[in-house]
Amino acid sequence: MRKIGIVGAGQAGLQLGLGLLKNGYQVVITSNQTPDQIRNGRVTSSQCMFDRALENERALGIDFWKDAPPVEGIQFSLVPGGQTAMQWSSRLDRPAQSIDQRVKMPRWMTEFEKAGGELRIADVDMAGLEALEQECDLVIVASGKGEIGKLFQRDETRSPFDKPQRSLALTYVHGMEPRKEHSAVNFNLMPGVGEYFVFPALTLSGPCEIMVFEGIPGGPMDNWANVKSPQEHLAESLRILKEFVPEEYARSKDCVLTDDLGILAGRFPPTVRKPVLALPNGAVALGMGDSVCLNDPITGQGSNNASHCAAAYLTAILEHGDRPYDAAFMQATFDRYWDYAQFVVGWTNNMLLPPPEHMVKILGTAQQNQKVAHWFVNGFNDPRTYFPTITDPALTDAFLAEAMGAAA
Numbered sequence: 001m002r003k004i005g006i007v008g009a010g011q012a013g014l015q016l017g018l019g020l021l022k023n024g025y026q027v028v029i030t031s032n033q034t035p036d037q038i039r040n041g042r043v044t045s046s047q048c049m050f051d052r053a054l055e056n057e058r059a060l061g062i063d064f065w066k067d068a069p070p071v072e073g074i075q076f077s078l079v080p081g082g083q084t085a086m087q088w089s090s091r092l093d094r095p096a097q098s099i100d101q102r103v104k105m106p107r108w109m110t111e112f113e114k115a116g117g118e119l120r121i122a123d124v125d126m127a128g129l130e131a132l133e134q135e136c137d138l139v140i141v142a143s144g145k146g147e148i149g150k151l152f153q154r155d156e157t158r159s160p161f162d163k164p165q166r167s168l169a170l171t172y173v174h175g176m177e178p179r180k181e182h183s184a185v186n187f188n189l190m191p192g193v194g195e196y197f198v199f200p201a202l203t204l205s206g207p208c209e210i211m212v213f214e215g216i217p218g219g220p221m222d223n224w225a226n227v228k229s230p231q232e233h234l235a236e237s238l239r240i241l242k243e244f245v246p247e248e249y250a251r252s253k254d255c256v257l258t259d260d261l262g263i264l265a266g267r268f269p270p271t272v273r274k275p276v277l278a279l280p281n282g283a284v285a286l287g288m289g290d291s292v293c294l295n296d297p298i299t300g301q302g303s304n305n306a307s308h309c310a311a312a313y314l315t316a317i318l319e320h321g322d323r324p325y326d327a328a329f330m331q332a333t334f335d336r337y338w339d340y341a342q343f344v345v346g347w348t349n350n351m352l353l354p355p356p357e358h359m360v361k362i363l364g365t366a367q368q369n370q371k372v373a374h375w376f377v378n379g380f381n382d383p384r385t386y387f388p389t390i391t392d393p394a395l396t397d398a399f400l401a402e403a404m405g406a407a408a
């Protein structure tokens with residue numbers, strides 16, 4: 001029986017590990033946190049996952065949260081100077097969902113062990129990778145933003161930013177007034193300030209709302225370094241809403257934190273890395289998920305990507321049969337994922353820059369045209385559908401003209 005070693009028990013590592021067990025592989029996952037440490041720790045993400053990624057979980061029978069609050073659509077608002085200048089929404093064809101990773105990962109770790117997987121608790125370093133390689137046929141690093149992932153070489157050609165593009169913060173709350181229509185991600189663009197989005201989720205204490213702040217570094221939404229307590233974090237969240245997104249403030253002003261660890265602040269540069277790591281002993285390891293393809297959360301794609309990466313790697317491993325897992329296999333396996341991920345990375349990196357005129361046109365047309373609104377909203381489920389339309393003003397014009405013609 002082939003033995004696969006995985007470093008990291010997140011969306012990528014656990015989904016792959018559970019998938020491999022189902023297919024008769026022997027799997028070791030090493031995590032630097034116990035299930036209890038994850039459950040009792042800080043939130044890590046807002047982890048909104050769209051239908052295609054959720055389907056990967058359904059296919060493995062690990063979709064344990066069918067009753068979690070659905071995210072049924074996406075609303076876009078342009079809010080310059082605190083005034084709503086544009087607003088529209090559309091439904092997702094199938095709902096999205098966000099399960100707090102403190103709820104999901106401990107459950108998946110338990111399921112992994114129940115299914116015969118070996119869960120080890122250790123912080124793996126280079127020597128640990130070599131030791132794992134000695135006992136496994138294939139070693140995969142799915143360590144997210146963990147230090148060990150930085151051993152993989154940064155891919156300059158695929159990483160246009162060398163600095164963080166946003167100051168990030170999360171605030172998990174109870175007590176927000178629901179949207180009047182269907183549930184949704186409310187995505188607010190505040191030119192020159194940043195972005196704010198919010199949506200329903202499931203956390204340790206039940207249904208909640210997650211506020212996500214994407215502040216332009218050095219701007220008025222980048223004050224988290226001065227926040228000294230959970231209550232100050234909530235107060236800062238509400239200050240931002242009151243000043244820059246008053247419509248959201250109106251339904252949020254009575255919110256309370258879900259828990260003192262339901263907050264997060266930080267920043268990182270989006271980075272793509274070369275997927276094959278040469279170990280000192282001459283062996284190789286394969287990177288997956290955020291460790292080799294880290295995106296800014298502005299488009300809410302990281303967990304989706306991690307899930308698609310795990311699905312692509314599972315297929316590649318199954319198809320590879322008994323052949324050796326050499327560097328060529330590893331590169332081809334990553335390339336298979338990159339066939340998809342390149343579009344997510346391209347779109348996400350574009351969203352971090354001031355929007356070009358043709359993108360503004362798309363968002364403006366969506367306000368009057370449901371076909372365009374539906375296309376843009378459902379593209380979050382599969383960002384490949386934006387391409388090549390969003391790359392070329394002439395293609396955008398042709399797409400919008402056709403949509404407007406159909407509406408007329």
Ligand SMILES: Cc1cc2nc3c(=O)[nH]c(=O)nc-3n(C[C@H](O)[C@H](O)[C@H](O)COP(=O)(O)OP(=O)(O)OC[C@H]3O[C@@H](n4cnc5c(N)ncnc54)[C@H](O)[C@@H]3O)c2cc1C
Pocket residue numbers: 007008009010011012013030031032033044045046047048049122123124125142143144145146147148168169170212288289290291297299300301302303304305306
């Ligand atoms: C503010 C914010 C908001 C986000 N919102 C969304 C969203 O709405 N939708 C979405 O799709 N994505 C979102 N993301 C991104 C998403 O959370 C990540 O892309 C996703 O969790 C990546 O999964 P992963 O398995 O690659 O890594 P991770 O989830 O980071 O898991 C890696 C695991 O490896 C462990 N580990 C690290 N180093 C070691 C080591 N040396 N040895 C052993 N274990 C180790 C870590 O402790 C961790 O448990 C957001 C991220 C942030 C920061």
